[in-house]
Amino acid sequence: MSVDRRKFLKLAGVVSLGAAAKPVSTLLASEDPIHVKKMEEGAAATAPTVSPGPPQGEASSFREPLTAKRWAMVIDTRKLDEATIERCIDACHTRHNVPEFEIKKDEIKWIWEEDFHHAFHEQDIPVYTEHIRHKSTLLLCNHCDEPPCTNVCPTEATFKREEDGLVMMDWHRCIGCRYCVVACPYGSRSFNWRDPRPHIEEIQGDFPTRMRGVVEKCTFCEERLARGIAPACVEASGGAIAFGDLEDPHSSVRHLLEEHFTIRRKPNLGTQPQVYYIV
């Protein structure tokens, strides 16, 4: 079918009308600044409160950072009671602006509570009593020596810091593909399905929140180590959690590992997890 001039002009008219309608509509839509402003204020009114956090403005206020060749954690499950567990989780999640969602599938967790037989299911034997089975322990990112999550990350948003072995998150780079969530055998990674901000009770002003569409997890309190402070959970645990340099023969974690029998989660996978449990 050939297109004559008449048809062409008709068509061109319709097309250019359509093309013209778009900028006009956006222009009209953007024209009411007061209305837009009001909406923003409405959102602000429901926004959570912010506490400014400790001042960190001065370079000189930086304490000497804590450094190690290989950070590791030893959790003494014998010392973990419900109150301690709750304190540790609370300290971490408050510190890092971790949101709380009512719906389980939206859950974001950096450190969480789990029954022994779920956490260490390969080591569950039939004769264990219910008491042992349901004994609570704390789980978090294992900061593996061979982290599968960093291998699959297409943007290197998650990476292993070679100086001290931390498995880091660069939230600026995360594109939310969730390969790492699948790759992590420990369930340590959570994806922000929803905008987390409205679900944070009290936002700590000196730590960023995350945005919708990024993955987050425990960072062994990298930002605290840089200021010379121990991780939040270690501080809150009252001695149930030890943290230190695995390569330093005089460190607390080395002493604990030499003196006690410890287990790790899913060691058979070869990821070399660096969170050790005294049972």
Added chain:
Amino acid sequence: MHDFPKILIGLLIFIVLITLPVWYNVVSGKAWTKPELVIETEHVPGKDECIMDADRMRSAHMDILNNWRNDVVRSADRIHQTADGRSYPMSLTNTCLDCHPNKDTFCDRCHNYMAVAPYCWDCHIVPEQDLGQGDHGATMPEDDMHGGGH
């Protein structure tokens, strides 16, 4: 050529529509003007000068911030040394906004004019009084990303 008047009318309508934004501004009498950057600097003890001169900051702040975030997050390098030997923590909220606390005038006015939308504030917290202003994260629809994985 007896359709010429019709074509002419069509063309006229087309031209009017396509130039409507111009007419709209002429009639409403508020054409865009270039925003004036008011640098309301709070004098913070020990921080009398910016890390670079204003011209450099104007043209290169985005690169500086980009480098800072990589240095801090990826290389654990947190201190910025200025050319004349002063040192500052590399921090948008704690260093930049410490002296320039008004995000609305210091950041947003030019960014809006230039139609750039840096996503700093989706995650980083605007200190104190300004919280919530321009916090587009909070007004985003929440449900778009559901359904994919469940």
